[in-house]
Amino acid sequence: MKKIILLLFITFSTSIFAQKNYFVKKGAVARGYDVVAYFNNEAKQGSKEISTEYDGVNFYFSSEENRKKFKQNPMQYLPQYGGFCAYAMGVKGSKVSINPETFEIREGKLYLFYNRGNTNTLDLWTKEGADELKTKADKNWKKITKKK
Template sequence: MKRRHLLGLGLLLPAGGFLFAPRRAMARTNQARTNQEGGVAVRGTDVVAYVTEGRARPGLPAFAHDWQGARWLFATAAHRDAFAADPARYAPAYGGFCAFAVSEGYTAPIDPEAWRIVEGRLFLNHDRGVHRRWERDMARRITRGDANWPRLARQ
């Protein structure tokens, strides 16, 4: 019985450290894999606009910034410069892949109009229908996505 108890404790300790890790810190890591098409991140959407304007806004090639193997487009030079100064503040969770899909253990493309900021983190989803499903169980989906992302980011 004592051995079984110690084994259980040994399994919980590493998980406990992960569960209590600050979410903001996790947002700043594991972003090496980025959702991109033709080298352009998140379908060319200005990710700073989600934070500063509360909306999805197309970026322009004139205001591009290369970060972590992808070209990020912005609607203004000010947005580009803000991102360049602190990309972790604006970069979407899970490299810009669909948050619902990541919570299920796979990656999927996104619709820039299906988004939400939660505790300072930008989450994107495949479409508005998937986004509504993600929102119905958002806390659990974020926990599962955070657990799945390190493995998916390495693939």
């Protein structure tokens, strides 16, 4: 019985830690948008009925085909910085929410951005130098994920 309780605790703790390193809203990463569809330059809402769990968090998909693609190679489709705003990660190392319809595919990777009111961080990312901000964001994300 003690082993079962310990196993459940470890599983639950791992899941909670994983969620801290992903932007999860509306039950899934990327506010439930299909992370595979982005690679076809589409921001598509996924469905809870077509979902899978990976690394302790849920991913929703707009089609069974996209779910299969994700399951074959999840690392290819994961949003950078856990799906938090790439610009905020580069500027301050902050975990900031995103607008799932504001994204960029850069060098085969998915980057998501905050976009509300007069603030579109994808525009700022581009204007202020995406390559430099990406380098800073990569370093900031490593610091955040090392804090286990």
